[in-house]
Amino acid sequence: MDKDSLSCVHDRIKPHIHRTPVLTSRLINAIAGANLYFKCENFQRMGAFKMRGATNAIMQLSEDQKNKGVVTHSSGNFAQALSLAAQRLGVCAYIVMPKTAPQVKKNAVKDYGGHIIECEPTLEAREQTAKQLVQTKGATFIHPSNDLNVILGQATAGKEFLEDYPNLNAIFTPVGGGGLIAGTAIAVKHFGKNCKVIGGEPIEADDAYRSLKSGQIESNTTTNTIADGLKTQLGSVNFPIIQREVTRIIRVEESEIIDAMKLLWERMKIICEPSSAVALAALLKKKDQYRNQQLGVIISGGNVDLSKLPF
Known part of the structure; x- marks a missing residue:
């Protein structure tokens, strides 16, 4: 780079x-x-700041990938960032969030157009649920930081x-x-x-x-x-x-x-x-x-x- x-x-x-x-x-x-x-x-x-990375990651996808949507697991800012970035770019966003995530954060994700899929509050459950969405929806997984x-x-x-x-x-x-x-x-x-x-x-x-x-x-x-x-x-x-x-x-x-x-x-x-x-x-x-x-x-x-x- x-x-x-x-x-x-x-x-x-x-x-x-x-x-x-x-x-x-x-x-x-x-x-x-x-x-x-x-x-x-x-x-x-x-x-x-996470709006920056979420936007760039979505914009780098192919049209076919954009049509199938994106998925991430997050209980915080990246959940909101990917939801809003996807909404602005006309892409469907699936957001895996733990059941215990604060309601205020869930509401924000919904307001930004994200589709919430709840899971148990463990990293293993989050990763497994996201993997299932990739398989069933054909969506592209975008990691919040890696x-x-x-x-x-x-x-x-x-x-x-x-x-x-x-x-x-x-x-x-x-x-x-x-x-x-x-x-x-x-x-x-x-x-x-x-x-x-x-x-x-x-x-x-x-x-x-x-x-x-x-x-x-x-x-x-x-x-x-x-x-x-x-x-x-x-x-x-x-x-x-x-x-x-x-x-x-x-x-x-x-x-x-x-x-x-x-x-x-x-x-x-x-x-x-x-x-x-x-x-x-x-x-x-x-x-x-x-x-x-x-x-x-x-x-x-x-x-x-x-x-x-x-x-």
């Missing part, structure tokens, strides 16, 4: 996504001791960021399934100037941190974190990119995630979900190491259950 190819991806999906704004806060700059720039993907269509076309779509957020602020010293992103941080790393490689990519991850779901240490994909036995969007693990497509291009992953406590989320709500007046706040929490935890630098933070999404705020 070269610079021109990524530009082609961006041009392809531009009619279907928002170019999201970059916001700043003098108060947060003072707290961090650096100049921070927040790429606000919480203002993206359907409220998260698909190169999805990753390249996510990379366009970093590309836009660096077009607006080309002298960033580092970009911080949250780490869940690995699609956003891998995409950001690709964008930084081609559009950055000595820019580093740094991940933030909950200590309660630190599989990516451990994967970089061990050199192989690790799993979590428990995921007791408020950052529900980060409970997934890395995959075979994005992990090698992360190994090559990501500088470090910083682990944060639950209290640090909540404090960062509260700071964004109170001081920047924006709605962000807990997973988004992890990137800022990571930066603030190690702020002494990044003093006086130009730092980018990707606010990955704003789809939060207002009845379950942690503050």
Whole structure:
């Protein structure tokens, strides 16, 4: 994947996504001791960066594949992203969701035109149900984070960021399934100037941190974190990119995630979900190491259950 190819991806999906704004806060700059720039993907269509990858993945399918539809398994943002992207592109989307998924998320998927198939709340059940849909409907499976076309779509957020602020010293992103941080790393490689990519991850779901240490994909036995969007693990497509291009992953406590989320709500007046706040929490935890630098933070999404705020 070269610079021109990524530009082609961006041009392809531009009619279907928002170019999201970059916001700043003098108060947060003072707290961090650096100049921070927040790429606000919480203002993206359907409220998260995942609209980019879902759109690119569908647009890369053949007409025959589009006619037969797409399928994914997700209880969160990718379920909504694939549903909306498919609706905009005239494609049927089958969304496998666990029975325990919040009703607010199921309602959003339905509003975006997705067809929900419920399953037991286990990864095995999700994968098996999706596989059955591929077999019975002829639909194409699109993984939320371990698909190169999805990753390249996510990379366009970093590309836009660096077009607006080309002298960033580092970009911080949250780490869940690995699609956003891998995409950001690709964008930084081609559009950055000595820019580093740094991940933030909950200590309660630190599989990516451990994967970089061990050199192989690790799993979590428990995921007791408020950052529900980060409970997934890395995959075979994005992990090698992360190994090559990501500088470090910083682990944060639950209290640090909540404090960062509260700071964004109170001081920047924006709605962000807990997973988004992890990137800022990571930066603030190690702020002494990044003093006086130009730092980018990707606010990955704003789809939060207002009845379950942690503050």
